[in-house]
Amino acid sequence: MADTSKPATRKAAIVGGNRIPFARSNTAYAQASNQDMLTATLDGLVARFGLQGAQVGEVVAGAVLKHARDFNLTRESVLGSTLAATTPAYDIQQACGTGLEAAVLVANKIALGQIESGIAGGVDTTSDAPLAVGDDLRRVLISLNNAKTMGDRLKALAKIRPGQLVPDMPRNAEPRTGLAMGDHAAITAKEWEIGREEQDELAVRSHHNMAAAYERGFFDDLVTPFLGLTRDNNLRPDSSLEKLAKLKPVFGKGEGATMTAANSTPLTDGASAVLLASDEWAAEKGLPVLAHLVDAQTAAVDYVHGGEGLLMAPVYAMPVMLARNGLTLQDFDFYEIHEAFASTVLSTMKAWEDPAFCKEKLGLDAPLGSIDRSKLNVYGSSLAAGHPFAATGGRIVASLAKMLHEAGPGKRGLISICAAGGQGVVAILES
């Protein structure tokens, strides 16, 4: 008997994407807000695909660093864009996994037939970051606001102390360990014996690959200039091993420290968006289908007490997704492993190659094995472009979809993105 309880699903198509050039913190976009950047990115996408006044099924996006006033960031950006004001939107946040997770959410609704089209995006600024008042001052201000008489107000004001006026600065640190993400990555790099030179090599390759892609016009229909910036300003086409070798380590301690400002991503501002749809919707609008989002998987690790590295969750997500799709790690034409740190990419690949780790931690009979490095981040990744946390997923999805489309039908691409909080998102695209 046929299983009629399971709804028929379809694979969501990736039609295309848009992002603004990424800018190192406090440079070109120092005065731009998350909403400014996301709105401009949506408008660029609208222009590329002629969606003026169109209502798409849903817009899903998010930011990792967010002001309290931006509680409805995505919806507000939609209202400021040229999309129809009747386009629904919601915010999500899964740290650096935000952009890819947004794409997965949109794709799933399309797969279920709940929407025909949608936009997934992400945006982050570390230039226009929110500052919070300390908890002591916050309590005083709330009681001041609640005070009904002048006397109560004066009493509340009298509780303010100079020390309370120092704001809480946002920090790129894990709340439960107090360690910066880079310091966590350095621990993992040491565990997996990742050398300085191989990290620098990966970084140099990222810059060279991305510069070459820009030169050949690969990003012409993926990037729209913003505030005078036409390319990512972190990109160093002339990057070289010699130059990188001169840098002092910034994460990790002592002799064995290997992680520098060049083989780690800088704080970055930027936004990205991806247009997804059913094949029918795309055909009806005369829009291309670059690839389909086939499957995705998240995982999380216990980096607090469980002894696993903070950024190692994608390592765990991968075998689950591969098994579900009957694929091996080698069955792909392109690999996009987010370069949060060069050492993260290298630790991730080393873990998949390690028989003991794969058996003990992943419960596999055999290791996932190695991947062909010539298929890895072939048009550069976050070390070159920079990494505005929530915007990275959209950058990767749109670029990979275009790479697969250029390579022809039936090509497969793999995405792996690590995220704060010990989380990870992986996904498969296919042209």
Add this chain to the structure above:
Amino acid sequence: MADWYTNFANSGVGTTLTKQLGLPRPGVLRRYEPGGPLLDGPAVVGSAGQGRLRDTVTAVLRDAGVTVLSPVVADGDAAGEKLGAVVLDATGVSGPADLAAAHDFLAPAIKRLRSNGRVVILTDPPAEAESPAQAAARQAVDGLTRSIGKELRDGSTANAIYVPEGAEAGVAGPLAFFLSGRSAYVDGQGVTLSAADVPAGQDAEKPLAGKVAVVTGAARGIGASIADVMARDGAHVVAVDIPAAGDSLAAVANRIGGTALQLDITAPDAAQRLVEHLRERHGGVDVIVHNAGITRDKLLVNMDAARWNSVMAVNLQAQLDITQALLDGDVLNPGARVVCVSSQSGIAGNRGQTNYAASKAGVIGMVRAWAPAFAERGATINAVAPGFIVTEMTAKMPFGTREVGARLNSLQQGGLPVDVAETIAWLSQPTSAGVNGQTVRVCGQSLLGA
């Protein structure tokens, strides 16, 4: 309005001052507005010789709701109703003697022409005349039209249409253009028609409805204005510009409900990428406007190869390559229109612009040479040659140079980007099928290169 002097000359104090000082008195040009009348007053239609187009002309006017009056015969009958247009059918001239009738008709009629009036003279191409006398009479129309253009004031224009035997069906579109506000800054020009399958009519408000139009260099200036006008006339505009101009390009596309295509037209694969884009997204293309252009001015003796080569690559080679790729890729829809932007510099030459003028003259040669091949597939290829057009670029010119440049024409003012755009949009219309291989100057009858 960008032209401060025209505004001033038409103000209360300005009118008095400019009159007393004998300064130029540019009129405020009547420009096309959707839904507006073809003319602001009645028209008269006359003939010199036994012309064959009088009925056609009268029909065009009546179809547009214009009252057609009988020819004004009495000399100096200036008391009658002011005229919106004077149209002379001179297709019947067989020799200079027939031109007396032209004078007899035009003189009293033009005396009654109102501001922003129109004079249009139709005759056959001199080259196809049966005798030297007939050729002389037809060629005389050229000098007549240009001189009337120079005598007219207050925004009025005079233009000629040369209609060979068999091309009569193509008269309506060009005639309507020269009568309308679309041709506000086209003055003293002649357009030679050729025989073609011309559709009987088109949507008056949206003549480009359902058409896909590519506009290169659309991010700003004249290109953005072309995109605006094409979209207003009903076209879906594919706005193309270099990736570095992508943000303003997106703004243009979003303003007009078009799409943005970031593409450096000089890239080796640019033509192929454009063809693939048009095929994939639109299944073909109806209109392509080669507007993208750059200047790299230097006196020839001081000009380096980079300046020369970059101007040639953008202004001429890219137009050739893309047009060829559209032909080869078989993406030009039936009735396709190619409109290339040339320049007054390409006709008159310009000091410091050897590269630019050469490239823009090249464009004129290109459309003339390609016209027969386009005619064979029921398509057309034409050029427009803008004169002094008020843009961000001219705003940066020194005051004196700019003001003198702007006045050296019969309309005594610079044109606006929209004037160039309107001419291009007209050449793109279905009923412009009889206009092919032509270069139409949008220069207010500039003294340069005339």
